[in-house]
Amino acid sequence: MTPLSDSVVAMFAAHLAESPAKTVDLDDRTNPRQPIRRQADLVFTTSRGTPIKRGSWSDIWRPAADEAGLTQGTGLHVCRHTYASALIRYGESVKTCST
Incomplete structure (x- = not known):
């Protein structure tokens, strides 16, 4: 996979x-x-x-998230957890996803 x-x-x-x-x-x-x-x-x-840099990230992220149709408040933390959940759902180990 x-x-x-x-x-x-x-x-x-x-x-x-x-x-x-x-x-x-x-x-x-x-x-x-x-x-x-x-x-x-x-x-x-x-x-x-x-x-x-951290201070300029939202200027990049928000337009990209809007274009992708993500709801307001969807940030990288949510994306990271969604991706990890998908990996686990399709067989990746929790330990691998937690690193």
């Missing part, structure tokens, strides 16, 4: 063909006592090619 449908994979492929991943330098604060600077390839960025 693949966790992404063929249509989603096709959409990602089309997105990457039109807008290739952008390599950016990020501050990695996984360990706050020893932050490091590292490179990351981002699939989604702002229109200027910079990382999407």
